[in-house]
Amino acid sequence: MRAAIVNQLGRPPHLGERPDPVERPGHTLVRVTAAALNPVDLHIAAGSHPAGAPTVPFVPGVEGAGTVVSGGSLPAGTRVRVAVPGGLVDGTLAELVSVPDGACLPLPPGLDDDLAAAVGVVGVSALLALRTEAGLRPGESVLVLGATGGLGQALVHTARALGAGRVAAAGRDPHRLGALGAAADTVLVLDPDSADADPGRLAAQVSAIGGPVDVVVDLLWGPHARLAQAALRPGGRWVNLGQTAGGRAELDAAVLRHGHLRLRGFSAAALPPEQVAAGYRETAALAASGALPLAVTTRPLAEVAEAWAAQAASPGAKLVLRP
Numbered sequence: 001m002r003a004a005i006v007n008q009l010g011r012p013p014h015l016g017e018r019p020d021p022v023e024r025p026g027h028t029l030v031r032v033t034a035a036a037l038n039p040v041d042l043h044i045a046a047g048s049h050p051a052g053a054p055t056v057p058f059v060p061g062v063e064g065a066g067t068v069v070s071g072g073s074l075p076a077g078t079r080v081r082v083a084v085p086g087g088l089v090d091g092t093l094a095e096l097v098s099v100p101d102g103a104c105l106p107l108p109p110g111l112d113d114d115l116a117a118a119v120g121v122v123g124v125s126a127l128l129a130l131r132t133e134a135g136l137r138p139g140e141s142v143l144v145l146g147a148t149g150g151l152g153q154a155l156v157h158t159a160r161a162l163g164a165g166r167v168a169a170a171g172r173d174p175h176r177l178g179a180l181g182a183a184a185d186t187v188l189v190l191d192p193d194s195a196d197a198d199p200g201r202l203a204a205q206v207s208a209i210g211g212p213v214d215v216v217v218d219l220l221w222g223p224h225a226r227l228a229q230a231a232l233r234p235g236g237r238w239v240n241l242g243q244t245a246g247g248r249a250e251l252d253a254a255v256l257r258h259g260h261l262r263l264r265g266f267s268a269a270a271l272p273p274e275q276v277a278a279g280y281r282e283t284a285a286l287a288a289s290g291a292l293p294l295a296v297t298t299r300p301l302a303e304v305a306e307a308w309a310a311q312a313a314s315p316g317a318k319l320v321l322r323p
């Protein structure tokens with residue numbers, strides 16, 4: 001089969017030939033029609049993921065959509081979403097992939113393959129981070145810190161779908177923030193020189209548009225965490241999902257203590273498969289209803305090296321490769 005192959009950890013994949021996956025008990029063989037890229041693919045293929053490094057040659061890709069070929073309980077031809085738990089075995093950037101039966105879920109009608117592939121990791125993470133980790137209740141206010149990427153967009157739209165009363169979207173790119181449209185009540189352009197920025201500026205901006213928020217969902221960390229900390233109301237919840245602006249943050253102990261703030265971390269990688277499956281069913285229904293209109297850019301699998309470079313540079317859209 002044709003596949004995107006990493007021959008050396010840390011080097012981008014290139015299109016080549018790999019043996020077809022063999023049929024195995026407990027596994028479903030799927031013909032891939034759309035495979036989404038995620039930042040985690042680049043970490044795994046660089047050998048820098050905490051879960052470990054794959055053995056090369058290796059086919060990246062932790063999620064996609066396609067049709068059942070054989071195995072499992074679903075009839076051949078069923079349209080499905082597939083996940084590759086752990087991501088350290090051959091994945092979805094190929095014509096065929098073999099996944100555990102429980103990681104192969106039928107798609108609802110009305111959801112096209114590209115969006116079905118794109119909404120998986122980011123949609124499930126957004127849903128569970130907001131509802132389970134942050135405990136978001138209808139009517140509460142949310143600040144998405146880093147709202148312009150795939151996960152940030154999913155968080156903005158999912159917060160709206162869960163009934164958030166006010167959604168503020170913060171990011172460094174005003175055009176990408178503007179593309180969120182009515183899903184965000186307010187957009188806040190982050191200072192690119194955040195390390196030197198006035199610590200009260202972001203909190204003052206948030207206060208001016210309805211007061212401090214109940215929940216911050218944060219993909220940035222780094223210097224932005226210090227600036228956004230004061231935007232939480234007393235008793236507010238902060239959930240960190242990423243660190244695209246840096247792995248270390250300087251937080252204010254007095255604000256944390258006197259505000260009774262609750263800091264949490266969330267990683268979709270730690271979720272049990274059944275929770276991922278339930279989360280995806282809900283996410284797919286949202287997407288099929290039009291409530292998760294993520295920006296999606298599709299390319300042929302032959303352009304995997306270019307797509308890889310675009311993902312590393314923050315594409316502002318979910319990148320989907322079609323084998």
Ligand SMILES: NC(=O)c1ccc[n+]([C@@H]2O[C@H](COP(=O)([O-])OP(=O)(O)OC[C@H]3O[C@@H](n4cnc5c(N)ncnc54)[C@H](OP(=O)(O)O)[C@@H]3O)[C@@H](O)[C@H]2O)c1
Pocket residue numbers: 038039040121122125146147148149150151152171172173176219220240241242243244245266267268269311313314315316317
């Ligand atoms: N915890 C979880 O379960 C989970 C699940 C999925 C993803 N993640 C993590 O969440 C993060 C975002 O994922 P994604 O899929 O949205 O990636 P993405 O589509 O590549 O988006 C990257 C986001 O980070 C912003 N960004 C990058 N570098 C920045 C910097 N130096 N300062 C400020 N903003 C910066 C980008 O802003 P611009 O648009 O301005 O470039 C964009 O909003 C990644 O770290 C990813 O590993 C975590």
